[in-house]
Amino acid sequence: MFFDTIKNIATNILQTKNLKEKYIFFDFFLFFCAFFCIIIVRYQFCLCIQVFLQLLHTIKLIKTIYKGKNLVMKKLNILYYSLPMVCLIALMAVASLYDLQISKALADLDLGQYYSPNFFGRLFEVIGELPVYLLCGFSLCIFSVWVYLKTKQPQIATTYKGKTKTDTSKQMEKKTKVAYIILACFLLVVATAFYWVAFFKMIRYILRLHNLTTNAWLYLSQVLAAVLLCYTSVSILLAMKQQTINTLVWFAIITLATSALTNALVQGLKPIFSRLRYRAMSATYDSTFAGFTNWYQRNPNNTLTTAQINAGLSSDIFKSFPSGHTAGAASVLSLLSLPYLFKQNKVTKILLYVLCPLYIVVVAFARIVMGAHFLSDVTMAMLIGYICYLVILTVTMHVKHKYTLKQNTNL
Numbered sequence: 001m002f003f004d005t006i007k008n009i010a011t012n013i014l015q016t017k018n019l020k021e022k023y024i025f026f027d028f029f030l031f032f033c034a035f036f037c038i039i040i041v042r043y044q045f046c047l048c049i050q051v052f053l054q055l056l057h058t059i060k061l062i063k064t065i066y067k068g069k070n071l072v073m074k075k076l077n078i079l080y081y082s083l084p085m086v087c088l089i090a091l092m093a094v095a096s097l098y099d100l101q102i103s104k105a106l107a108d109l110d111l112g113q114y115y116s117p118n119f120f121g122r123l124f125e126v127i128g129e130l131p132v133y134l135l136c137g138f139s140l141c142i143f144s145v146w147v148y149l150k151t152k153q154p155q156i157a158t159t160y161k162g163k164t165k166t167d168t169s170k171q172m173e174k175k176t177k178v179a180y181i182i183l184a185c186f187l188l189v190v191a192t193a194f195y196w197v198a199f200f201k202m203i204r205y206i207l208r209l210h211n212l213t214t215n216a217w218l219y220l221s222q223v224l225a226a227v228l229l230c231y232t233s234v235s236i237l238l239a240m241k242q243q244t245i246n247t248l249v250w251f252a253i254i255t256l257a258t259s260a261l262t263n264a265l266v267q268g269l270k271p272i273f274s275r276l277r278y279r280a281m282s283a284t285y286d287s288t289f290a291g292f293t294n295w296y297q298r299n300p301n302n303t304l305t306t307a308q309i310n311a312g313l314s315s316d317i318f319k320s321f322p323s324g325h326t327a328g329a330a331s332v333l334s335l336l337s338l339p340y341l342f343k344q345n346k347v348t349k350i351l352l353y354v355l356c357p358l359y360i361v362v363v364a365f366a367r368i369v370m371g372a373h374f375l376s377d378v379t380m381a382m383l384i385g386y387i388c389y390l391v392i393l394t395v396t397m398h399v400k401h402k403y404t405l406k407q408n409t410n411l
Contacts, residue, residue, distance in 0.1 A: 081390060084357070088383040092295075095376035100292050103278045107371040114283035114311070115209055116370045124366035126205045129328025130198050131359075132259050136331075137194035139252035141233040144187035146249050149242060151177045188230060196226035247341050254389075254396050255334040261388045266327040266381055270319040274302035279371030280317035284308055295321050295376035322381040323373040329363040330385025332356045337393055360385075 095102070108118040116122070199222040207214055237245060276291045276299060284307045293299045302318045335356055339349050364378035 084386055085383070088379055088386065091379045092376060092383070095374065095379055096294060096296070099294065099374045099376050100278075100289060102375045103368060103371065106365075106368045107278055107282075108369050109279055109282045109371045111282055111285050111287060114279050114313070116279070118369050121366045121370035122209055124363050125209065125325070125370055125372070126202055128325040128363040128366065130202060132263065132328035132331040133194045133198035133201070135255050135334060136259055137191045137198070137230065138233050139255045140187050140191035140194065141230060141237060142245065142248045142252040144184045144191065145234060145237040146245050147180050147187065148184040149245060151180045188234070191233070192226050192230045195229045196222055199225050250341055250396060250400050251334070251337055254337045254392055255331070257392045257396070258334050258385075258389045259331045261392065262327050262330060262385045263324075265384050265388070266322045266324055269322055269380075270324075272298065273321045274299040274318040275321035275374075275377070276301075277317050277320040277372055278374060280308065280313055282371060283311045283313060295374070295380065320373055321377045322384060323364065323367055323377040324381070325367050325372070326360065326364045326378040326381035327385055329360045330382055330389070332359055333385060333389040336389070337396075340393070340397060 108116045108121060203214070203218055203222060206212075237248075240248075273295070275293055275295065278289075278292075281289050281291050284305075291299075291301065299318065304313065304315065304317075308317065333356060336352055338344065338352065360382060364373075364382060367373040367378050368375060
């Protein structure tokens with residue numbers, strides 16, 4: 001068997017500790033090729049899982065053998081981060097061939113239906129993209145508290161060539177405090193707005209799924225809930241130490257930058273491809289799915305037809321690729337930066353590294369069940385979110401390292 005041959009090669013390599021580094025990474029290359037080829041050519045998914053688990057085990061063994069060798073450890077970390085990307089690219093290849101067939105098998109829709117009655121799908125249509133708004137709101141609260149705490153620190157009058165500025169130190173301190181307080185309040189207003197959008201979208205999806213209308217009391221309740229959540233966030237942050245807040249600022253930067261970049265790319269691609277949703281074809285009784293296009297094709301027919309208008313559909317049906325819900329769910333990847341910023345035990349790390357990706361996968365699966373997206377839609381959103389997270393994390397940690405060195409030098 002091909003898999004057994006690859007496994008034997010890896011075992012022999014691992015048993016020899018003095019092999020050159022290039023041969024070890026050539027073995028990894030063979031594993032990647034095997035994983036990719038099995039998915040694309042043979043579609044034996046159980047075998048793919050075996051290869052994937054064996055690769056993780058191989059990396060763990062080599063990390064034990066080469067503990068302390070920075071060059072090897074860095075390359076192994078790169079392999080860790082590359083694994084999800086390889087899997088997502090493989091899924092995109094599968095979706096390129098079987099996108100429509102997968103949706104036909106998984107979507108819980110009958111001809112003539114636009115919204116699926118599936119409870120699982122409806123639940124994550126309501127809450128799926130909430131993390132992006134909640135995490136951004138909390139990140140802005142972090143910035144607000146960080147700015148506010150600056151007013152509690154003593155201000156020193158600046159001098160230049162032995163000459164002080166025209167304002168006295170007390171006047172400068174007062175002006176700075178006012179500016180900081182105004183900025184902190186502004187950030188709190190924006191944070192509350194993000195929280196409000198989270199509640200607004202959640203209520204809107206619920207009303208839409210049950211064909212209900214909103215009222216003034218619902219709007220008021222959303223505002224009150226947003227204010228209460230913002231107040232709770234600030235209260236929790238104010239109870240923390242100054243050093244913890246200073247570290248959380250880096251988390252806030254990663255969260256806001258990752259969310260902004262991911263959603264900008266996803267929302268920017270939607271009008272370019274104008275891909276028709278699966279459930280839009282179902283709602284118009286298109287049993288032949290003539291409106292289907294592959295993810296790499298632009299949809300030339302991006303205007304509403306008479307049948308679509310009669311079915312009560314809007315231009316939102318042309319926003320299938322990539323998935324906005326999955327991109328919103330992918331914002332939880334920013335939580336994976338916490339182990340880089342704080343010392344955490346193994347249990348916490350395992351929970352983060354399991355629950356965060358699991359949530360994204362569950363939301364992605366729910367979108368296919370609802371008929372809102374194809375496999376390629378959700379996979380591309382995950383791929384964009386993951387790449388954006390890695391780029392932002394790398395840049396932020398590099399800047400943090402330089403900033404820390406500079407601070408230590410000035411002391």
